[in-house]
Amino acid sequence: MELLDGKKILGEIKLELSQKVQNYIQKGRRAPCLVAVLVGDDGASQTYVASKERNSIECGFTSRALRFDASMTEDALLLEIEKLNADPEVDGFIVQSPLPKHISAQRVFDAINPEKDVDGFNTINSGRLMKGMNSFVPATPLGIVELLKRYNIDTQGKHCVVIGRSDIVGRPMSILMSLPSQFGNATVTLCHSKTKDLKQFTLQADIIIAALGKPEFLTGDMVKDGAVVVDVGITRIDDNTKKSGFRLSGDVKFDEVAPKCSFITPVPGGVGLMTIASLLQNTMKAYEAKNNL
Numbered sequence: 001m002e003l004l005d006g007k008k009i010l011g012e013i014k015l016e017l018s019q020k021v022q023n024y025i026q027k028g029r030r031a032p033c034l035v036a037v038l039v040g041d042d043g044a045s046q047t048y049v050a051s052k053e054r055n056s057i058e059c060g061f062t063s064r065a066l067r068f069d070a071s072m073t074e075d076a077l078l079l080e081i082e083k084l085n086a087d088p089e090v091d092g093f094i095v096q097s098p099l100p101k102h103i104s105a106q107r108v109f110d111a112i113n114p115e116k117d118v119d120g121f122n123t124i125n126s127g128r129l130m131k132g133m134n135s136f137v138p139a140t141p142l143g144i145v146e147l148l149k150r151y152n153i154d155t156q157g158k159h160c161v162v163i164g165r166s167d168i169v170g171r172p173m174s175i176l177m178s179l180p181s182q183f184g185n186a187t188v189t190l191c192h193s194k195t196k197d198l199k200q201f202t203l204q205a206d207i208i209i210a211a212l213g214k215p216e217f218l219t220g221d222m223v224k225d226g227a228v229v230v231d232v233g234i235t236r237i238d239d240n241t242k243k244s245g246f247r248l249s250g251d252v253k254f255d256e257v258a259p260k261c262s263f264i265t266p267v268p269g270g271v272g273l274m275t276i277a278s279l280l281q282n283t284m285k286a287y288e289a290k291n292n293l
């Protein structure tokens with residue numbers, strides 16, 4: 001069993017990006033700029049935004065977070081998005097989910113200029129992905145493909161079972177794995193909450209991508225020997241022994257599943273960090289496209 005080490009690959013990607021940034025700056029250009037918009041005070045969202053900001057700055061990007069109160073109206077948020085769309089110094093921006101209930105997330109994502117939509121949640125980017133066109137792909141599925149790529153995991157003709165069909169993880173993941181590309185071309189089964197006898201599918205899988213948000217759902221008896229297992233789940237579990245008061249749990253029962261796998265991602269230290277890596281890559285892509293580089 002080998003760990004798919006998100007921390008190591010994030011480090012490699014940050015080094016590649018910072019070398020590019022230095023190169024562009026030496027040529028007299030400004031650095032790429034990523035902005036994160038955060039509405040409300042959700043603890044996990046604050047941690048994610050702080051981490052995105054820190055990692056961007058470590059690559060030499062300019063980065064800032066715009067923080068707003070949970071009572072902000074949808075119209076006020078749409079106005080902020082208009083300003084970011086119009087700002088020539090901003091290459092890409094994200095609006096962190098979840099948003100307060102009174103705000104329509106899709107309306108907000110669709111207000112983002114598709115060329116600055118580095119989270120890939122805008123309907124135009126989703127459509128482009130579906131058609132296999134150049135697009136901004138949501139960072140978590142894109143990061144998973146990058147991880148498979150960097151470990152040279154063969155996906156051609158393999159059976160990939162994706163568990164979870166959300167717009168931001170499961171469904172785009174299933175599309176990426178099925179695209180006719182070097183790290184796609186898999187035969188994909190997309191399982192979800194209405195799937196009957198899920199185990200019969202996971203037992204056939206060469207690659208399992210678990211993205212359902214149910215701690216330790218995938219157990220050893222559901223996985224065949226030699227499978228590649230990617231754990232997307234991140235759930236905070238109360239834990240008084242931790243300084244933070246919680247620990248993070250993935251969707252995979254790691255101790256049971258890992259011994260059966262050829263490769264597996266840890267939680268933390270796997271997909272979460274690859275999500276950041278892909279967001280940084282998407283920001284560089286937006287910057288280069290804008291500047292015809």
Ligand code: NAD
Binds near residue numbers: 192233235
């Ligand atoms: P979601 O709640 O939007 O979707 C969950 C999906 O799982 C649904 O499509 C549902 O049909 C399916 N599901 C639920 N119960 C199931 C069951 N018993 N059997 C089969 N399918 C079932 O969640 P999401 O936004 O896709 O996130 C999933 C998990 O991934 C969460 O833990 C989330 O925190 C985590 N996540 C991690 C990252 C990261 O960067 N690592 C990014 C996004 C989400």
